[in-house]
Amino acid sequence: MASIADYYAGKNVLITGATGFMGKVLVEKLLRSCPEVQTLYLLVRPKAGQSMQERVSDMMKCKLFDRVREDNPDFHQKIVPISSELTQPALAISPEDVERLTSCVNIIFHCAATIRFDEPLKHALQLNVIATQQLLNLAQQMHHLQAFIHISTAYANCNRRHIDEIIYPPPVEPKKLIDSLEWMEDSIVRDITPRLIGERPNTYTYTKALAECVVQKESSKLSIGIIRPSIVGASWQEPFPGWIDNFNGPSGVFIAAGKGILRTMRANNDAVADLIPVDVVINLTLAAGWYTAVHRPKAALVYNCTTGGINPFHWGEIEHHVMSSFKRNPLEQAFRRPNANITSNYLMNQYWILVSHKFPALIYDLYLRLSGQKPQMMRIFNRLHKAIGLLEYFSSQDWEWNSENMNMLMSHLSPEDRKTFNFDVRQLNWPEYIENYCIGTKKYVLNEDMSDIPAARQHLRKLRNIRYTFNTLLLVFIWRVFIARSQMARNIWYFVVSLCFKFLSYFRASSTLTN
Numbered sequence: 001m002a003s004i005a006d007y008y009a010g011k012n013v014l015i016t017g018a019t020g021f022m023g024k025v026l027v028e029k030l031l032r033s034c035p036e037v038q039t040l041y042l043l044v045r046p047k048a049g050q051s052m053q054e055r056v057s058d059m060m061k062c063k064l065f066d067r068v069r070e071d072n073p074d075f076h077q078k079i080v081p082i083s084s085e086l087t088q089p090a091l092a093i094s095p096e097d098v099e100r101l102t103s104c105v106n107i108i109f110h111c112a113a114t115i116r117f118d119e120p121l122k123h124a125l126q127l128n129v130i131a132t133q134q135l136l137n138l139a140q141q142m143h144h145l146q147a148f149i150h151i152s153t154a155y156a157n158c159n160r161r162h163i164d165e166i167i168y169p170p171p172v173e174p175k176k177l178i179d180s181l182e183w184m185e186d187s188i189v190r191d192i193t194p195r196l197i198g199e200r201p202n203t204y205t206y207t208k209a210l211a212e213c214v215v216q217k218e219s220s221k222l223s224i225g226i227i228r229p230s231i232v233g234a235s236w237q238e239p240f241p242g243w244i245d246n247f248n249g250p251s252g253v254f255i256a257a258g259k260g261i262l263r264t265m266r267a268n269n270d271a272v273a274d275l276i277p278v279d280v281v282i283n284l285t286l287a288a289g290w291y292t293a294v295h296r297p298k299a300a301l302v303y304n305c306t307t308g309g310i311n312p313f314h315w316g317e318i319e320h321h322v323m324s325s326f327k328r329n330p331l332e333q334a335f336r337r338p339n340a341n342i343t344s345n346y347l348m349n350q351y352w353i354l355v356s357h358k359f360p361a362l363i364y365d366l367y368l369r370l371s372g373q374k375p376q377m378m379r380i381f382n383r384l385h386k387a388i389g390l391l392e393y394f395s396s397q398d399w400e401w402n403s404e405n406m407n408m409l410m411s412h413l414s415p416e417d418r419k420t421f422n423f424d425v426r427q428l429n430w431p432e433y434i435e436n437y438c439i440g441t442k443k444y445v446l447n448e449d450m451s452d453i454p455a456a457r458q459h460l461r462k463l464r465n466i467r468y469t470f471n472t473l474l475l476v477f478i479w480r481v482f483i484a485r486s487q488m489a490r491n492i493w494y495f496v497v498s499l500c501f502k503f504l505s506y507f508r509a510s511s512t513l514t515n
C-alpha cells in the first residue's frame with residue numbers, strides 16, 4: 001500500500017482556515033513531508049486592510065516555514081489562494097474558482113471556524129454550521145474528491161462524561177435552528193441562547209456539535225473523517241519544539257501567569273489537563289486523510305485526538321511546571337514574580353482575586369495616576385477575569401475519551417510513516433513539553449529575545465526586594481496602628497521587646513566570658 005507521502009504526491013488539496021493556528025501547521029507539514037503534493041488551494045478572505053495574496057505571502061514568510069523554505073525555496077508555487085468569505089452565500093467563491101476547484105480537488109481539510117467562546121449564536125452558527133454545509137455542497141460537485149476531513153473538537157459533546165468515537169444525536173435539528181434564527185432579532189437570539197445551549201458552556205461547543213451532524217448527513221455521498229482534538233497546544237517536535245502563535249486556550253493563561261499578572265485561577269489540581277500538541281493533531285489529520293481516501297470507510301470515522309486516556313497529566317502538574325519554567329526563563333517586564341496557584345474552591349479563589357489581583361492593580365493604578373499616566377491595570381485584570389471565567393469550565397472537570405480509532409489508524413501505518421507522521425502521545429515527556437511550550441510563548445507569541453533572560457531575572461530580583469520591603473513596611477504600619485489602640489497589644493509588644501533585650505544581653509555576657 002502507498003505510504004502517506006506517496007498518496008499525497010500529485011494530489012490537489014483544498015484547505016479552509018489555513019491562516020489559523022492549526023491550518024498553518026497543516027500547510028507546513030504537507031509541504032515538508034509530502035513534497036510531491038501538487039497544489040494547495042487555500043480559501044482565504046481579505047482582512048485588516050490586507051488582500052488575501054498579501055496575507056498568504058506574509059504567512060509563508062513566518063518562521064514556521066523556515067524548514068520548508070530550506071528544502072524548497074520555491075514552495076510558494078504550490079500554494080494558490082482562493083478568495084472566499086465563508087459566511088457569505090456559496091462561500092463567496094467566484095464561478096471561475098468554483099470551476100477550477102470542482103475539476104481538480106482530491107482532498108478537503110476543513111479547519112476554519114470561530115473558536116471564540118463568547119461568539120453570538122447567530123455568527124457561530126453561520127460559520128461553524130452553515131459554512132460547513134456549504135462546503136459539503138461544494139464538495140459534492142467535485143469530480144475527483146476522495147476524502148473530506150472535518151476538524152471538530154473533543155468538547156463538542158462536553159455535556160457527557162464519557163465520549164465515544166461516534167456522532168451523538170444533535171441537541172436540535174440544525175436545519176430547524178437555522179430556519180428559526182434567520183428571522184429572529186439579535187437581541188431575542190441573545191436572550192434564548194442559554195436555553196438553547198443547555199448543558200454546554202458556550203456557543204462554540206454547541207455549534208461544533210451541530211456541525212458534526214451536518215457532516216454526518218453527507219457521509220453516504222462522501223468519504224468523511226472527523227478529527228476531534230482536545231486542547232491544542234504548542235508543537236511537540238515539528239517543525240521545531242514549542243511553536244505557538246496565539247493566546248487561545250492555555251497559552252494566554254500561561255503568559256498571564258508568566259508575567260506575574262495571573263496569581264489565582266479556578267481549576268482542579270487532580271483533573272486531567274487534556275492538552276494535545278498541534279503537530280500531533282496535524283499528523284493524525286494527514287494520516288486520517290490518507291486512510292479515508294484509500295480505505296473509503298462506509299460511515300464517517302471519528303478520531304478522538306486526546307492524551308488523557310493514554311498519557312495523562314494533571315492541571316496541578318501543569319501549574320508546577322509552568323511556574324518553574326517561567327522562573328528559569330522569565331518573561332520580560334513582569335508585573336510581579338510568577339507565582340500562580342490553582343484552586344477548586346470558589347471562595348478561596350475569590351479571596352485570592354481580591355488580595356492578589358485587585359489590590360495590587362488598585363495600588364499600581366494609583367501609582368500611575370500620581371505619576372501622570374493613564375491607569376490600566378484594573379482594565380487588564382477585568383479582561384483577564386472575563387477570559388479565565390470562560391476557560392474554568394474546562395479546567396475544573398475531566399472527561400474520558402475513547403481513542404480506538406486513533407490506535408487503529410496507527411496500526412495501519414508503515415514503520416516509516418509512524419515516524420514521519422508521529423501521533424503516538426505515549427512518547428510525550430510532559431515536563432520537557434511544558435518547558436518548550438513556555439519558551440515558545442516567550443519567543444513566538446511575545447517576540448521576546450532569549451538573550452534578554454539575564455535582564456529579566458534581574459527584574460524578578462528587583463520585584464522580590466520590592467515585595468519584601470513592602471511587606472515589612474505594611475507589617476510595621478499595621479502593628480503601629482494596632483498598638484496605638486490596644487493596651488493588651490502594647491503589653492505584648494513591650495514583653496517581646498524586653499525578651500529580645502534579655503537575650504541580647506545574655507549573649508553579650510556569655511561571649512565576654514568565653515573571651
Ligand SMILES: CCCCC/C=C\C/C=C\CCCCCCCC(=O)SCCNC(=O)CCNC(=O)[C@H](O)C(C)(C)COP(=O)(O)OP(=O)(O)OC[C@H]1O[C@@H](n2cnc3c(N)ncnc32)[C@H](O)[C@@H]1OP(=O)(O)O
Nearest residue numbers: 115116117118153247248249250252257319387391394395
Ligand atoms: C499557570 C497555571 C496554569 C494552570 C492552567 C489552568 C487552566 C488552563 C486554562 C485553560 C484550559 C481550557 C481551554 C479549553 C479549550 C477548549 C478546546 C477547544 O475546543 S477550542 C479553542 C479554544 N478557544 C479559545 O481558547 C478561545 C477563547 N478566547 C475567547 O473566547 C476570546 O478571545 C475572549 C477570551 C472572550 C476574549 O475576547 P475579547 O474580545 O475581550 O478579546 P479578543 O479576543 O479580541 O483579544 C483582544 C486581545 O487580547 C489577546 N488575548 C486574547 N485572549 C487572551 C488571553 N487569554 N490572555 C491574554 N491575551 C489574550 C488577543 O490576542 C488580542 O490581542 P491583540 O489586540 O494584540 O490582537
Ligand SMILES: NC(=O)C1=CN([C@@H]2O[C@H](COP(=O)(O)OP(=O)(O)OC[C@H]3O[C@@H](n4cnc5c(N)ncnc54)[C@H](OP(=O)(O)O)[C@@H]3O)[C@@H](O)[C@H]2O)C=CC1
Nearest residue numbers: 017018019020021022085086087111112113152153229232
Ligand atoms: N485551538 C484549539 O485548541 C482547538 C481547535 N479546534 C478546531 O480546530 C480548527 C482550527 O482551530 P484554530 O486553528 O485553533 O483556529 P484559529 O482561530 O486560529 O483559525 C481559524 C481559521 O478560520 C478562518 N476563518 C474564520 N472565519 C472565517 C470566515 N468568515 N471566512 C473565511 N475564513 C474564516 C480564519 O481565517 P482568518 O485568518 O481570516 O480569520 C482562520 O484561518 C477549528 O475548527 C477548531 O474548532 C479543535 C479543538 C481545539
